[in-house]
Amino acid sequence: MKDSLPGFNTRAIHAGQEPDAATGAVIVPVHLTTTYKQDGVGGLRGGYEYSRSANPTRTALQEALAALEQGTTGMAFASGLAAEDTLLRTVCEPGSHIVLGGDAYGGTFRLISRVLSRWGIEHTPADLNDADALRAAVRPTTRVIWCETPTNPLLNIADIALTAEVAHDAGALLVVDNTFASPYLQQPLTLGADVVVHSTTKYLGGHSDVVGGALVVADAELGERLAYHQNAMGAVAGPFDAWLVLRGLKTLGVRMDRHQDNAARIVDFLEGHPAVARVLYPGLPDHPGHGIAARQMSGFGGMISFRLAAGEEAALKVCERAQLFTLAESLGGVESLIEHPGRMTHASAAGSPLEVPGDLVRLSVGIEDVEDLLADLDQAMTL
Incomplete structure (x- = not known):
């Protein structure tokens, strides 16, 4: 700047x-x-x-x-x-x-x-x-x-x-x-x-x-x-x-600070959850783009994706069981959203080189109290 x-x-x-x-x-x-x-x-x-x-x-x-x-x-x-x-x-x-x-x-x-x-x-x-x-x-x-x-x-x-x-x-x-x-x-x-x-x-x-x-x-x-x-x-x-x-x-700046703080807590939760095969978040040190993100971004954002070890049906169940995380497309609002990209926002890429994995869940982490968000994910992932 x-x-x-x-x-x-x-x-x-x-x-x-x-x-x-x-x-x-x-x-x-x-x-x-x-x-x-x-x-x-x-x-x-x-x-x-x-x-x-x-x-x-x-x-x-x-x-x-x-x-x-x-x-x-x-x-x-x-x-x-x-x-x-x-x-x-x-x-x-x-x-x-x-x-x-x-x-x-x-x-x-x-x-x-x-x-x-x-x-x-x-x-x-x-x-x-x-x-x-x-x-x-x-x-x-x-x-x-x-x-x-x-x-x-x-x-x-x-x-x-x-x-x-x-x-x-x-x-x-x-x-x-x-x-x-x-x-x-x-x-x-x-x-x-x-x-x-x-x-x-x-x-x-x-x-x-x-x-x-x-x-x-x-x-x-x-x-x-x-x-x-x-x-x-x-x-x-x-x-x-x-x-x-x-x-x-x-209010973009203050909202992004809260989005990021909540996302960091949720990433920690997902990283330790036995149902999760992989967490995709550039703030993780083992993310392949972490070094680049740290250099060209001032923070890692409020979006998280993760893959379920049990596959696509497990991913669908998590999306359906979530309550505070609203099952909906879009992202970036003050409320937290959950979606299944393969069947929702990225359905048009099915069968193409851009097709996304069926076991993938995407979260747009909102600015609610993070303990409530963690509790909702915990119950949604009790498969």
């Missing part, structure tokens, strides 16, 4: 969120308007003419996102996948190639393999931690290396700086999905990434009450191209959704 920047929590509360000039309101208003009065033909007030193109509430969120990720331009979308689709249709064309991390979110895989493939875009899964395999996957037509770190749901860690070097040597962009870490724990643009993607539905919103997505870029010219397509394609965040994410940003 640059020494001249205010601290993270200060930026989260204030960046793009000055008190309202007209009223002094300290919270950004929800500008529920579709259009704006012009002072003569082409005489726009503050650059606003139509809310698909720009809305003051969305502008505030976009400025805050850029400040938190230390980028030049932030853009807010109707969902994370809307952000991904806009990005890939901007920087790719028919015949382009994408190198996709071998452990990627099922929705991203579905978008690239089943939607964009019909538009002539090809992809190759690759192990991002194997530099030789990564370089071998790159083609002359590669335009993007797509990286999640930590990954969903296997919690693998990619070396962002190394992956950026490979991408740039090939004339490609490095895109990092930073949803699991959040900008509180990791700022990929400072490590060489070109674009950061978020599902703002998750930790940034933080309360399971809004669906949204975001892009933040390092290069202002790329930001201009993406902003043009954001308007032209139209999948923008509405003003109330933008306001909800802004509200979530204000």
Whole structure:
């Protein structure tokens, strides 16, 4: 972080969120308007003419996102996948190639393999931690290396700086999905990434009450191209959704601290449980990406996956028996969630190189009292 920047929590509360000039309101208003009065033909007030193109509430969120990720331009979308689709249709064309991390979110895989493939875009899964395999996957037509770190749901860690070097040597962009870490724990643009993607539905919103997505870029010219397509394609965040994410940003730091503290206690519990074959968490010293995570992250996050020794049926039973951990998709909210990725969030990857193990359970650890969470897991895992 640059020494001249205010601290993270200060930026989260204030960046793009000055008190309202007209009223002094300290919270950004929800500008529920579709259009704006012009002072003569082409005489726009503050650059606003139509809310698909720009809305003051969305502008505030976009400025805050850029400040938190230390980028030049932030853009807010109707969902994370809307952000991904806009990005890939901007920087790719028919015949382009994408190198996709071998452990990627099922929705991203579905978008690239089943939607964009019909538009002539090809992809190759690759192990991002194997530099030789990564370089071998790159083609002359590669335009993007797509990286999640930590990954969903296997919690693998990619070396962002190394992956950026490979991408740039090939004339490609490095895109990092930073949803699991959040900008509180990791700022990929400072490590060489070109674009950061978020599902703002998750930790940034933080309360399971809004669906949204975001892009933040390092290069202002790329930001201009993406902003043009954001308007032209139209999948923008509405003003109330933008306001909800802004509200979530204000407490992101304190929430992430609690998510991580609870996760660490739960990892200790799972590590000692006889029903668990393996715990996947980058904070564990024996995690293969622990050293990289410790270097490029300021903490290890609130997501945990684990594998059951008794196999898939045991994993399903644990998910069904949990009570305080709600059986549900999504993640990053204040409440704890449990899911079976193979049959839920990653079902679209079944039968592909990105298929996840059937014995895998994923936890999104919330901010409840950790003793209650431990008791719930204890009873759920009494098989």
